Amino acid sequence: xxxVGAFVGQIFVIALLVVLAIFVIVVLFRSIRIIPQAYAGVxxxxxxxxxxxxxxxxxxxxxxxxxxxxxxxxxxxVSFPPQPVITEDNLVVSIDTVVYFQVTDARAxxxxxxxxxxxxxxxxxxxxxxxxxxxxxxxxxxxxxxxxGQLRIVLDEATGKWGIRVSRxxxxxIDPPTSIQDSMEKQMRAERDRRAAILTAEGSxxxxxxxAEGRRQAExxxxxxxxxxxxxxxxxxxxxxxxxxxxxxxGNPDEKLLAYQYLQTLPKISDSASSxxxxxxxxxxxxxxxxxxxxxxxxxxxxxxxxxxxxPPAP
Numbered sequence: 001x002x003x004v005g006a007f008v009g010q011i012f013v014i015a016l017l018v019v020l021a022i023f024v025i026v027v028l029f030r031s032i033r034i035i036p037q038a039y040a041g042v043x044x045x046x047x048x049x050x051x052x053x054x055x056x057x058x059x060x061x062x063x064x065x066x067x068x069x070x071x072x073x074x075x076x077x078v079s080f081p082p083q084p085v086i087t088e089d090n091l092v093v094s095i096d097t098v099v100y101f102q103v104t105d106a107r108a109x110x111x112x113x114x115x116x117x118x119x120x121x122x123x124x125x126x127x128x129x130x131x132x133x134x135x136x137x138x139x140x141x142x143x144x145x146x147x148x149g150q151l152r153i154v155l156d157e158a159t160g161k162w163g164i165r166v167s168r169x170x171x172x173x174i175d176p177p178t179s180i181q182d183s184m185e186k187q188m189r190a191e192r193d194r195r196a197a198i199l200t201a202e203g204s205x206x207x208x209x210x211x212a213e214g215r216r217q218a219e220x221x222x223x224x225x226x227x228x229x230x231x232x233x234x235x236x237x238x239x240x241x242x243x244x245x246x247x248x249x250x251g252n253p254d255e256k257l258l259a260y261q262y263l264q265t266l267p268k269i270s271d272s273a274s275s276x277x278x279x280x281x282x283x284x285x286x287x288x289x290x291x292x293x294x295x296x297x298x299x300x301x302x303x304x305x306x307x308x309x310x311x312p313p314a315p
Contacts, residue, residue: 026062027062027063030060030062030063031059031060031061031062032057032058032059032060033053033057033058033059033060033067034056034057034058035053035054035055035056035058035070036055036070037055038055038072038073038074039055039070039071039072039073040052040053040054040055040070040071040073040103040106041053041058041067041068041070041071041106042067042068042071042106042107042110043060043065043066043067043068044065044066044067044068045061045064045065045066046064049107049111050065052106052107053067068110071103071106071109071110072103073102073103073104073106074102075100075101075102075167076100076101076102076103077098077099077100078098078099078101078117078120078121079096079097079098079172080096080097080098080099080121080124080125081096082094082095082096082173082175083095083096083097083125083128083129085128085129085132085133086129086133087132087133087135087136087137087140088133088134088135088136089136089137091137091176091177091180092177093132093137093140093174093175093176093177094173094174094175095128095132095171095173095174095175096171096172096173097124097128097151097169097170097171097172098169098170098172099120099121099124099155099166099168099169100166100167100168100169100170101120101155101159101164101165101166101167102164102165102167103116103163103164104163104164104165105163106163107163108161108162108163109162109163109164112161112162112163113162116159116162116164119159119162120155120159120164120166123154123155123158123159124151124155124169127150127151127154127155128147128151131147131150131151132147135147137176137180140174141174141176144171144174147171148168148169148170148171151169152166152167152168152169155169
């Protein structure tokens with residue numbers, strides 16, 4: 001027969017070994033904790049803060065040490081929903097904000113504040129209302145950098161004791177009421193139309209000035225050209241007259257030649273449409289007389305053949 005007591009004893013030993021093995025595994029599991037990179041773990045020993053675990057392999061006292069949820073040490077970006085803000089000129093605008101922050105002290109972020117993300121959101125909202133409340137709508141729309149800087153300074157100072165560093169705050173959108181947007185669009189459209197009209201008028205003015213300047217320069221150049229042409233023409237006529245006068249003096253013409261040249265010039269004078277009356281100088285008549293006398297004397301010096309034939313022979 002099988003000994004029942006021995007069999008029960010064996011079963012008990014096996015169960016004890018299994019329980020002991022499970023206990024050892026649990027102890028080992030609770031004694032070793034691996035922390036990922038960019039995370040930190042806060043360890044409490046018997047309910048009190050003991051230390052902060054760094055990334056890597058860490059050893060714990062089982063059943064005594066307890067690791068709280070890991071804290072993300074990376075820089076985080078949180079976009080908060082639109083917040084209604086009243087400006088100095090009593091207009092309600094909706095502002096979206098984006099906050100960049102980073103946990104620098106896991107212990108302070110765990111024990112100094114209950115919910116640091118919600119605290120950052122509420123602090124951003126109140127600070128934004130304080131800053132924008134002192135500005136009118138136009139200043140709020142054109143002073144984003146100033147608002148961002150003031151928000152970052154206030155948030156960084158307030159969250160420093162929580163182990164949080166606020167690196168940047170951005171206003172994602174500033175939406176004024178619909179009626180104000182319509183008025184602003186009309187104002188901008190009118191301003192653009194005014195600038196376009198001014199630019200058109202300036203362009204027309206400059207065009208007219210340039211055209212007038214061009215005409216003036218053209219008239220000046222034309223007058224200068226006419227002046228130079230008249231000067232050159234006068235110089236040419238003067239040189240021609242001097243050449244003719246010098247040739248006449250060198251040829252020493254008599255009155256007959258001068259009268260003959262005057263007779264040749266008379267047809268040219270008569271071609272002019274304005275030649276109504278001619279004045280013949282007395283010297284011209286004297287020259288004609290001398291010319292006629294000269295032609296008559298030349299005929300006397302050469303008798304005709306009939307006269308020669310009718311002359312009586314010499315004795």
